[in-house]
Amino acid sequence: MDFSELVRARYSVRKFRAQQLKEEHLNAILAAGRAAPTACNLQPQRIFVLRGEEALSRVRGCTKYSFGAPCVLLVCADTEHCYVRKYDGRPSAEIDAAIVTTHMMLAAYALGVGSTWVMSFDPARIREQFSLPAAWQPVALLPLGYPAEDAQPAPYHAERMPLDQTVFEFCPKEE
Numbered sequence: 406m407d408f409s410e411l412v413r414a415r416y417s418v419r420k421f422r423a424q425q426l427k428e429e430h431l432n433a434i435l436a437a438g439r440a441a442p443t444a445c446n447l448q449p450q451r452i453f454v455l456r457g458e459e460a461l462s463r464v465r466g467c468t469k470y471s472f473g474a475p476c477v478l479l480v481c482a483d484t485e486h487c488y489v490r491k492y493d494g495r496p497s498a499e500i501d502a503a504i505v506t507t508h509m510m511l512a513a514y515a516l517g518v519g520s521t522w523v524m525s526f527d528p529a530r531i532r533e534q535f536s537l538p539a540a541w542q543p544v545a546l547l548p549l550g551y552p553a554e555d556a557q558p559a560p561y562h563a564e565r566m567p568l569d570q571t572v573f574e575f576c577p578k579e580e
């Protein structure tokens with residue numbers, strides 16, 4: 406699958422087979438995240454691999470959206486070890502972690518592994534359940550697994566705004 410095919414074909418998979426994720430697939434997904442660009446290459450992503458009943462039941466206590474996946478990645482951003490923009494003090498950690506997550510989501514799909522980016526979780530509970538250091542911000546949960554035979558994109562999956570509503574050519578006003 407070439408890249409444009411991949412980004413068009415990918416969709417949020419919300420129904421998984423029970424089959425465990427192959428170790429080689431998990432490693433390839435994590436390697437794709439590792440290859441992601443981060444500000445000043447500081448790599449503030451901190452990723453927990455959550456597998457097994459104990460870890461997954463803790464995930465279920467933090468979100469409705471784990472979809473019975475056999476593996477969930479908890480992607481955090483270390484806000485103490487990231488670039489900070491000098492002009493306004495804005496830290497890069499969450500942006501970096503989001504780019505890492507995107508790399509992993511796309512790499513997963515290319516390997517036949519489905520995922521859905523999940524932001525709807527209780528961050529305080531995540532912090533407590535997974536003993537996150539104070540400076541680690543939970544950014545995303547990424548349930549991973551092999552799509553169920555009848556997995557389907559959500560009906561609104563293909564609804565994308567026309568480019569002219571999201572992309573603008575800057576035209577300086579004439580004086």
Ligand SMILES: Cc1cc2nc3c(=O)[nH]c(=O)nc-3n(C[C@H](O)[C@H](O)[C@H](O)COP(=O)(O)O)c2cc1C
Nearest residue numbers: 415416417470521522523524525526558559561562
């Ligand atoms: C930042 C972010 C947060 C999201 N949070 C959730 C979530 O909590 N639960 C969920 O089911 N899907 C979640 N999604 C998936 C989106 O709903 C989905 O990507 C979007 O509707 C487009 O559909 P598609 O991924 O199938 O193209 C999230 C996606 C992003 C990028």
